[in-house]
Every structure is written in C-alpha cells, then in structure tokens.
Amino acid sequence: MGDPVGTAMWNPFANMATLAGHAITIVRGEGSTVVDAGGREYLDALASLWYCNVGYGRTELADAAAAQMRELAAFQIFEYYTNRPAEALCRRIAELAPVPGAKIILTPGGGSDAVDTAGKLVRAYWRAVGEPTRQVIISRSHAYHGMNAYGTSLGGIPLLTETFAPLVGQVEQVPWDDPPALEKTIELLGDSKVAAFFCEPVIGAGGVYPPPAGYLSAVREICRRHDVLFVADEVITGFGRVGEWFASGRFDLDPDLITTAKGLSSGYLPIGAVIAGQKVAEPFWRPGSAEVFRHGYTYSGHPAAAAVALANLDLVEREQLIPKVAALEPVLARALAPLAEHALVGAVRSGTGLLAAVELAEDARAADPTLGQRLVLAIRNRGVITRLLRGVALQVSPPFVITEAEIGRIAEAFAGALDDVARG
Ligand SMILES: Cc1ncc(COP(=O)(O)O)c(C=O)c1O
Numbered sequence: 001m002g003d004p005v006g007t008a009m010w011n012p013f014a015n016m017a018t019l020a021g022h023a024i025t026i027v028r029g030e031g032s033t034v035v036d037a038g039g040r041e042y043l044d045a046l047a048s049l050w051y052c053n054v055g056y057g058r059t060e061l062a063d064a065a066a067a068q069m070r071e072l073a074a075f076q077i078f079e080y081y082t083n084r085p086a087e088a089l090c091r092r093i094a095e096l097a098p099v100p101g102a103k104i105i106l107t108p109g110g111g112s113d114a115v116d117t118a119g120k121l122v123r124a125y126w127r128a129v130g131e132p133t134r135q136v137i138i139s140r141s142h143a144y145h146g147m148n149a150y151g152t153s154l155g156g157i158p159l160l161t162e163t164f165a166p167l168v169g170q171v172e173q174v175p176w177d178d179p180p181a182l183e184k185t186i187e188l189l190g191d192s193k194v195a196a197f198f199c200e201p202v203i204g205a206g207g208v209y210p211p212p213a214g215y216l217s218a219v220r221e222i223c224r225r226h227d228v229l230f231v232a233d234e235v236i237t238g239f240g241r242v243g244e245w246f247a248s249g250r251f252d253l254d255p256d257l258i259t260t261a262k263g264l265s266s267g268y269l270p271i272g273a274v275i276a277g278q279k280v281a282e283p284f285w286r287p288g289s290a291e292v293f294r295h296g297y298t299y300s301g302h303p304a305a306a307a308v309a310l311a312n313l314d315l316v317e318r319e320q321l322i323p324k325v326a327a328l329e330p331v332l333a334r335a336l337a338p339l340a341e342h343a344l345v346g347a348v349r350s351g352t353g354l355l356a357a358v359e360l361a362e363d364a365r366a367a368d369p370t371l372g373q374r375l376v377l378a379i380r381n382r383g384v385i386t387r388l389l390r391g392v393a394l395q396v397s398p399p400f401v402i403t404e405a406e407i408g409r410i411a412e413a414f415a416g417a418l419d420d421v422a423r424g
Helices: 004-008 059-073 084-094 111-128 147-153 158-164 181-188 217-225 280-287 303-318 321-341 362-367 372-381 403-423
Strands: 026-030 034-035 041-044 104-105 136-140 169-172 194-199 229-233 256-259 270-276 345-349 354-362 391-395
Touching: 041 403, 059 303, 059 354, 084 104, 084 270, 084 303, 104 111, 111 147, 111 194, 111 229, 111 256, 111 270, 111 280, 136 147, 136 181, 147 158, 181 194, 181 217, 194 217, 217 229, 303 321, 321 345, 321 354, 321 403, 354 362, 354 372, 362 372, 372 391, 372 403
Parallel strands: 136 169, 136 194, 194 229, 229 256
Antiparallel strands: 026 034, 034 041, 104 270, 256 270, 345 354, 354 391
C-alpha cells in the first residue's frame, strides 16, 4: 500500500529509486500478526527484526512506559545520577545472565550501541591492566555486529562493509567455522596484540548458522589459552530466543562480555545492555582504582525504556515463554524440513530455538539473481512476512507467542511461494 506521506523517508537498506512511495505502512499488530494501512494482515515470521519476542499489542508494556513517563520520563545517569527502573533492570539482568558477579552497562539504542560499547570497553580494559598493545579484535565471516563504526568494521558480510573500509582499524577476520584459523591468527599477530574475539553463538543476519558441533567450546578454549577476551554477541539470542535466557548458558560459554538489545524490551522501546564479567569489571570497580570507562550516551539508562524492559522480562517469565521456545524448537524444525526437498532450496537450517533459515539453491540463485526477492514477495502475497539474509537465505524468527498452527502457516506459505516462483 503506497503512502505518499512516507516519501520523505529514506529507508534503511532500500533502493529508494524503486521503493519511494511504495513502502507498506504497518499500522498495528496483535500476537504474531501485523496489519497494514489497507487492512491486510500478515503473519510476521521475523518478529520484526528478531526482536518482538512477546508479540504485538501488549498493553501492559505501553502502561509501564506511560506510568514511568508520568513520574520521571528521563534523566541522565552520567557520573552521580541513577534512577530506579535503570537500577532495577541492571540487577535483574545480572541475576539472569550466566555471568557471575556481572556488571551492566545500559545502552540506549539497538545492538549496534552495545557492540560499539563492548569494542571500546575491551580496548579500555587492556589499557587499564597495563597491556595497551592488545588492540586487535577478531570476528568471523558471515558475522553481523550492527551498523555503528566498530560493528561495521567487524562485520563479515562484504556487501555491508566494503563501501566503508577502512573504518575502525585493528580488526581481523577468520572463517566462521574454523577454530584452528582463529588460533593461527592469534599466533601470527602475537598474544600481546589481540584484545578480543567477537562471536555470535548462532550467526543471525549472515544467514542463521547454528554453531557446528564442538565449535564454540573450541574457540572458547583458544581464547582462554591466549588470554583473549571472549565477547558473545547475543543481540539476537539474548533473553530467550534459543530456549534459554542466553545462548551463553545453553552452550556453556562463560563469556567475558555479552552484548544484548532486541529481546530485552521486545523492541517496545529501544534499549540494550553490555554484560561485563568480573574480569573486565575489576580494574574499574576495584576499591581505590582511578580507572574510568569514559563512554556513555545521553539516553543511557533511560527510565521509561528501562521500565518497559522490566515489564517485558516479567511477561516473559510469567507466561513461561522461554520453555515455550524450547518446546517449539523441534516443531519449527519439523515444519520447515520438507522445504529442503524443493528444487529451489539448497538447505534448511534450524535447531536452535526459534531461529531458522531456508537457503536457496546456489544454481537457482545463479540462474536468477532476483530469485530471493521474488520469493520474499511471493511469500508476502501469501500473507507471511520474511526477508532475505545475505542474498541467500530466507529468515524465520517468529515471536515467542507463535502457535503451532501459525508455524504451519509459515511453512505452507514458503512451500506455496516456492512452487509459484518455480512455475514462473
Ligand atoms: C548479532 C547482532 N549484533 C548487533 C546487531 C545490531 O543491532 P541493531 O540493529 O539493533 O543496532 C544485530 C542486529 O540485527 C545483530 O543481529
């Protein structure tokens, strides 16, 4: 549905030459369904951008924002100041995180703020402990760490990084599935040069790649051996998406830092958090230390956003949504598995909570570079919203409140659209 009022909007990742005036205006949502300005309903197979875990239309979250705004909408937390919702949220996250003695840095936007905060924090940490030459951060091919400067520089999707390189220096990349390559890179650089390894436990925007068996324990051990900080980017996986509160818990990662956002508030207001373990916090918190992490944002610790995040975590707990994700993991896998037989499909990846992707066959993509986008539209014509990841795979990451019947409808829409497109 075209909306002429929308034509001043320059959309992210969009070719405005063709899109301007043709964007779909979403006006409301309920559960896993959103509705456009023309009244058409869509089942949202994405939970928006991997974040609307509790589903749409949760009035209790709107009420939490309104109540907090009436009392204190916002006040800064630089230096001396704090506020009750932000304090309570930090305690809550520290209790939930599989990180003993965690300290929490609240970030005001999405995951990009958390990633850039973590990137600067690892640099500040090594300087504080007297190893300032440890500056290199290593990431993986297919990685997505957001769109701020550090995150863009650490990204492993060439289309998203090449335009801007070089941006932040002192970054290296290793193949996403190759622990020996990580160790070799650290050894070539020398331990004294390497600050951290950034790792999505399940690669998300790069195409939904669950970790190969043994991969995460191997890279965790390599980082330990070389005293390289292990940063788990849980912007997608944090707060339940893999059937536990954190992927770091599910895969026993014992990370030095965790970056989060999205599921912290289910996106009802923007907020994120960096969870710091004792090792990283210690030089800054030790009694008598003069070290200061000189970093923060105007809206860090925003009380209305923190109140919404607290209400969201309450809801996730009260409705037992994380065990529900665990129970739906095999349901989603079973529903999507038959798609792998289709001639246009190369692989179906699933098996880590409510995270899956349908990868298109390489020969079919080569024969028709528009295949992916045509499928996205064909699936939308069948009432389901998905999108294309890295030009190769269709994303499935529904809200936690999705029903088994709705998962079936997603699979049906994918199968029908694949047939529609195959017929031409
Ligand atoms: C793993 C990961 N890190 C960071 C980000 C950046 O988050 P945002 O777009 O909210 O800034 C994303 C976004 O999808 C992500 O998936």
